Each structure stands twice: as structure tokens, then as C-alpha cells.
Amino acid sequence: xxxxxxxxxxxxxxxxxxxxxxxxxxKANKKAHLWHYHPEIELVFVNGGAGKRQIGSHVxxxxxxxxxxxxxxxxxxxxxxxxxxxxxxxxxxxxxxxxGNDFFGIPEMKKIQNILNQAKGGIAFxxxxxxxxxxxxxxxxxxxxxxRLLTLLxxxxxxxxxxxxxxxxxxxxxxxxxxQDNDRINVVFNYVKDHFQEPIAIDEVSSMVSxxxxxxxxxxKKISNKTFTEFVNEYRLVHASKxxxxxxxxINEVCYESxxxxxxxxxxxxxxxxxxxxxxxxxxxxxxxx
Numbered sequence: 001x002x003x004x005x006x007x008x009x010x011x012x013x014x015x016x017x018x019x020x021x022x023x024x025x026x027k028a029n030k031k032a033h034l035w036h037y038h039p040e041i042e043l044v045f046v047n048g049g050a051g052k053r054q055i056g057s058h059v060x061x062x063x064x065x066x067x068x069x070x071x072x073x074x075x076x077x078x079x080x081x082x083x084x085x086x087x088x089x090x091x092x093x094x095x096x097x098x099x100g101n102d103f104f105g106i107p108e109m110k111k112i113q114n115i116l117n118q119a120k121g122g123i124a125f126x127x128x129x130x131x132x133x134x135x136x137x138x139x140x141x142x143x144x145x146x147x148r149l150l151t152l153l154x155x156x157x158x159x160x161x162x163x164x165x166x167x168x169x170x171x172x173x174x175x176x177x178x179x180q181d182n183d184r185i186n187v188v189f190n191y192v193k194d195h196f197q198e199p200i201a202i203d204e205v206s207s208m209v210s211x212x213x214x215x216x217x218x219x220x221k222k223i224s225n226k227t228f229t230e231f232v233n234e235y236r237l238v239h240a241s242k243x244x245x246x247x248x249x250x251i252n253e254v255c256y257e258s259x260x261x262x263x264x265x266x267x268x269x270x271x272x273x274x275x276x277x278x279x280x281x282x283x284x285x286x287x288x289x290x
Contacts, residue, residue: 017145019152020093023138024080035077035189037182040093041119042070043155045134046079049086050245052238053079054193055122056173057224059234061241063285067130069159071120072096074173075186077193083246090137092152112153115160122168129164171225184209185223196235197259202228236260237273244278245285251278 020040035054050063054077055070062079065086070076080089096116097103104113115123125133136155140148159165187209192200205228206216220228240258243249252263260266270278 017148018098019095019149020091021140021148022091022093023141024089024091035075035186035193037073037075037186038093039072040095041072041116042068042076043092043094043137043152044068044070044079045090045130045137046084047087047089047134047138049080049084050242051079051081051084051086052077052242053124053168054189054235056169057226057231058122058168058173059231059238060124060168061238061245062124063245065130065134067125067134069115069119069123069125071116071122073182074120074122074169075182075189076122077189088138090141092137092140094152111160112156115156118167121170121173123159123165124168125159125162125165127164129159129162133158169225173224181223184219188220188228192232192235196232196239197257199261200232232259233269234273237270240266240270240278241274241281244282251282254278 044066045068046062046066048065050061051066053060053062053066053068055068056074056076066079068079080086103109104116133155136151140151143151188205191205191208202217203213206213209216211219217228220226220231224231226234236259240254240260243254243257244251247254249257255263255266258266260269267278270276270281274281276284
């Protein structure tokens, strides 16, 4: 079995700026399919569309776009592809010390420092915050460097004051050894992403990262605060949610296309995960289906 190499993304600041600002039209973000990590904090706004959010050990399905703040070295997958249906995607990368080591220590920056600390678990913003901040992020495209920087600081300040947010890895996601742990966990995440529709044997995944099965199970639970089996099942259930909302196929087909080989188990798991039956979930999201 060949392990998939993890991706450490190297990011260079935009010309004349202390951070990067990149706007992708529709499905133009070519890195969207890769699990990757980087020391930069990432602020991303997906304008419209629906798709998967895969950040740390959190996996969920979003609709009507997404506004995310992702902490330093928190592994994540891209959020758009040819099926997302978004208008565009704007990504901002900020080095933790992009304004100097002491800048965020001054009293005026206390709120911003707080939101950047919270971003270690990944944050998703919704409601009016997503709409309002999304517009601000897109307006930065035509701003001069100083105005763009001031807008960014204003955005971070407003995000800290928002109550319309969810910490995605609220139960904890820890990569204490950084590069070694990131490389190892990215191999695992990439493998699950590419093979979740097939049976996945824990002993095979363990061998991919040169660990015994008991050691790998303890390691994964320590890092993600969930078992490897729970993570794989959640990944499959989120994919099922996506299929139910987007594809007019039978629920039985959704079950098997999501990697479940037992319909009864799928139905029970889906109800426990979403609080709704698969048919109820589809009914509530039927407007997404073309």
C-alpha cells in the first residue's frame, strides 16, 4: 500500500504586503483536493455554493457558502471543487508574527489576539457575520496595501465580537510535535479522503505511519479526541449528507456510495449524527438538488 505524501504548503506574501490575498474564480483553486498545513493563519470566504469542510478531525457539510478562520499548522482540506457551485473563493494567509513579535501584545490588539488563539481549533462563522465579513473580504481586492491591512485588522476585530460562530474542533485537536505529527496525520487524513468508500483496515493505516495498531489508536485518540473509527464514520456520514442534498439518487445508493455496507447501520448512524433520518434530511435540503 502506498502512503500519500502530506503537503506542507509554502506561502509567500503578496507583493508589497505583509500577508497574502488570493481570489479564486469559481472552481479555480487547484489545491482544493489536498490535505495540507502551513504555519500561516488562514481566513477563507467561499461565496455561495455547498461542500465539505475538513479541518483537523472535524468534517461537516456547509451550504450557502462558508467563512472560516483556521489556526497555524491546523491541517485542512480545500473547500471548493468543480461541484461546489460557488461564485468565488477568497483566501488570506497571515503569519502569526506578520506585524512583528510584539504588535499583538499591545492593549488595542487584545481582541484580535484572542480570536487568533481561538482559531487553533478552526472557527466557522454564520448568519449576518458571514455575509457582512464576506463582503469586506471581497472589497479588499481593489484596495491599496495600507487600506487592505486596516480592513483586515477591522475584520479580525469584528470576528472576535461575533456570536455567530462554531469552534470546529471544540473537543481539542493537538499537534504538539508539529512537523512530525503533521506529516503523520496528513498521511492518515489523505488516505481516508481517497479511500472512505472502501473498507479501511486500521492495521493497514497503522503500518502506513510505521506504528503498531494499539499505538496508532492511542495516538489518534490523543491528537483528535476521537477514535479512528469514529473519524472514518463521520467522514462517511458527511459525504452522505452531501449526496442527499446534491444528488437525486436513492437513499440506498447514498448508503453504499458513502462507504457503508449495511443499510440498517447507515440509517441508525445517520440519525444519531444529524438528529434526522436520511429522508428528513433530504427533504430539508431538496432545494440544493439540481
